[in-house]
Amino acid sequence: MGGMMILASATADNGDVARVTGEAYTGAKVVPGNIGWPMVFNSAGMKRPKSVPLLSGHRNLPEFKLGDVASQHIDGSIFVDGQIDAPTDAAKAIRVQGKNGKWQLSVGITALKIEEVKAGESRKVNGAVHEGPFDLVSKSILNEVTVIPVGADAGSSLKVHACHIAASAGGRSMRFKQWLEAKGIDASEKTAEELTVLQAQYDAEIKASAPVLAPRVENKIEARSEQPDIAAAAALVVKAERERVAGIRAVCAGEYPEIEAAAMASETTVDDVRASVLKAMRAGRPSGINTANTSADRGNLIEAAFSSAMGVPNLEARFDEKTLKAARKQFGTSFGIQAALLETARLNGYNGHEYRITAGNLSEVLHYAFPTRIEAGFSTLNIGTVLSNTANMRLLTAFNGVEKSWERICTKSNVTDLKTVTGVRLTGALKFLQVGSDGMIKHGTLADESYTNRARTYARMLSITREDIINDSVKALTDAPARLGRGAAIALKELFWTEFLSTAVGGDGFQFFSTDHNNYVTGANNVMGVDGLSATFLKFRQQVDPDGQKLGISPAILLFPPELEVTALQLKNSTEIRDTTASTKYPTFNPWSGKFEPVVSSDLSDST
Template sequence: MSTATIDEILFTAGSVDIQAAGQTHPEVSILAYSGGLMTVPGWGPVVIDLRGIDIPAAQVGILADHDSSLKGIVGHGRASVHDGRLIVAGAISPSSETARQIIELAKGGFRFQASVGVTPTDYERVPPGQSIEANGRSIKSPASGFLFVKFSTLREASIVAIGADASTSVAIAASQKESQMPEETTTPTAEQIREQAASETERITAIRRVCGGRYVDIEATAIRDGWDVQQAELAALRESRPKPPIIHARDHAPTNATIEAAILSHMGCEGLAEEQLGPQAMQQARDLRCTNLVDLCHYSLQADGRDTPQGREAMIQAALTTYSLPVALGNAANKVLFESYSETPATWRAFAAIKSAKDFKDHTGVRPSDTGDLSEVAKGGELKHGSIDESTYTYSVDTFGKMLSIDRRDIINDDLSMFDDTARSLGRAAMRSLSDLVYKVLLANAGSFFAGGNGNYDEGVETALDAAALAIGLARMMAQRDDENRDLDIRARTLLVPSELQQTAKELLQSDFIQRANDDTPTGNALKNAVSLEVEPRLSNAQRFAGTSAKAWYLFGSRQDAALIVAFLQGKQSPTVEFFGFDADPNRLAATWRVYFDYGCALGDFRAAYKAKGEA
């Protein structure tokens, strides 16, 4: 699986069927997504709601290894959702060398895997332990939580050689050699291919249910070798029987994943290691029985196929020059940093639209206003042309970064606490710096974004936060219209207040009754749960930000209304940790990493926001 971004998630599919025998354009059927929880590198667990996926009506491009250039296009097909699964069925056009190579490999029995590109448009994080209903099943959030993509757009489907999930199964009907196929055999239809893919998926799901994540080797073998459920049950039963204690000899050098899991475990993050690297890697890490960092130096040298020097000092110095130890430490830091980053509050996520910037240049966004109504179609089916009056805004991204390192003294002292604390601190700092930028932009009010002339700003004593003022704000947003006075149907979704107004806001939105002085007025709270509440201390932090107020409050529409834009370079919404090398400081014996983050912020559509000055 390719490294994913929030703007274009690439994930492994269940199966690919290629009908290659005797056809000019061989048929292909791709089980693109089975509807469950998947792990996306850099983002962790992800679930995509197929009810909210926008599928192109015409066709979906079928690529090789996500290569969107002309040489990477190998065919096209149509996508559809069946029983909580995403399927792409189409044909391969053998007009390129890549397409012909795929067909020949399929004839020869190679089992392909698949991956698709999806652009999320609305998503949220599901807290640990919480369950949601999606794709016809109940999905419980793991210890790290997961990203739930509510709405998205299908971009493309790709045929790949190796996916990230080693246990995914690929059933290719063309793997039988042509000489073994009777001449009178009829080429299966696309519907038959889809049925084969669905049957294979059901077999894999049943095997995984039997193994239950406890018998990883049995599960992988059963899927790879085409076992039925009864064979898998029998093997799992045998494996579950008690065994006499034996002495295990290590026949193979530990893998990088095993070393990484051991490092995370040593940092007190065993749950994170098992979630991100899998139970097998975690068990292998336990089997190493590392009691200190020097043990990890020994196994890092083994993983690189290097002899272990005599003496503690020599072994540590040699380990710091390996590939395995610095990379495993960097990957562990990346996971800890991302966990800390994800858990840091970010109130702007409730109302800001997420954009992807392909480079560091200025990018242009559009605020469209439809002009003209839908007209009745006359006989003959001729449609009349409409027009779009557009206004624009610009946004760009910049780079923010820090350095992270661990030296031989930390290893000798068996101390990863500073490394762990630094990674967590950088994760929190990354989100904090991003939130700082968002609220600097909001409070700066560039171009009189909040103004009476825009219909999104009020001031005066009557704007102090209370039931009447909030009702006025809600009405202001509903009254927003385009240049031809057509209603835009924008509704306030979020009330944003400084810390000083938190109590008042909760009373307004959560109370069952509002006490009135006059007995003949209603006492029910008409504003209860009218909008969600976000409390942001930066709005009143005059020491750090300009334009602050302890009395002003805001309303925002949904994220799709794009009142505020937060952009990330190539859509990557988290910091990147990279091994920088030992030449960062030649005078210091240390492994060094760089942590950097590319993001930007801009004001978007003023009609989707409202500000009250809140004078008392």
């Protein structure tokens, strides 16, 4: 993230050269105006160049450069020391207007590493314990310091005081620096506070007409009516910086992260970035024609990162290794709802550079994330597709996790609509008969049996709420699809077993499982065991078709409830059976060992 501002106070006085010293950042928690979220910057982790430019209103132009300042890290705070020495109108205006009240500084910082500290958590930073929620910027770069009227760090302060030539009583001219050198004092070895004391001694010793240093005013912002509208100018500069950042992101499109990072950390213009990207494209252009869709590729990365964060299994079956590696490199492993929405919105033209969705930008982000129209020449990505694809993978995993023993004992067929469908099965006397000496083939007879089926629609719906998005609740998209998938599987399972176990009477006046259909065993053999299984096996072998002919089908599946699972497995796996109740001779061979495929269903023991 770039273009972040941390503001500090400043006072000013007239003079040809104005020296600035003070505390730019106290190490406290601040709420930058262009972010709207509390942040703490680790002062020790801030990379500070030897000197940084001092600008007016963040305008990076020669006519608005005021001078240069150096920074120093002391006990968690950042102190600055430098001077306003440019012969520009902006520098002169600030020196002149400084006598009317306090100025402030805006420090431009590029955040390199950000950690979210949630509510209820705390971190010790800059020598103090800070309670969440806030964002901890552990690594950053100090880019520039700007004179501006509004501050975010109420504890910061800065002094601007005159350092111009003063005349002595003997008519001799001596600059402050020359005065220090005459006394054998090296200014570079002195702190800002020590130099302030020496400046006061110099003024008293010379007894010239140099103005008295303005007293330091702590934690107070004063505004005078005669000051120019610096706030309005600063707002324009902030707007321009936001447009620059958005332009850089649009040009790089996530394909050139090194160019994008370098541009964010510097003052590179969008045109310069565009030139760098074109150069990189030419260097990496293959000999053939590349027709890859950048937006589609970017969308694939977003979907892969989001699927990984949601814990979708078997991602390798959906995404190739190159895509998964690129997604992890670019987005990491904590890619939540907010990140997916923001990245998709930016891909579709959203210019906001926030990294968090709030109540303030939610509507605009959703507008770009769910585009309603497609403009010629532009590829768009609908976040609904990403969320749907990812949620469907979670849904399918949960759907397949529910018991599906019913699928082993039935067949499934398709229908073209939701109307009642009549199925017909032909029957009749079609057994081949011997052809007589006259060569005549006898006619068979056909009849039919009919049955009806009808498909019906079953559904449930869950939605992602506004709170889920603002709270970045990935759980809303991990648990909800899984529960929907399980619910769909349970509905199918219950429909089948309700019909299978129904005691309703059929068209012939009998229940499906009944002695009239010769498919129901009663009496002592109606118990799972060798004898009961033998009786049931015999019943199956005796089954006939509607024409009275034996089916001639061998049973292959043994279906049972959980209460009989141990007995069923013993019958399937035991190679012998012994009778210890009598001292008589008996065979030990188990005729049913390995004979059937065991299929268990908990619905067979459901009393409801």
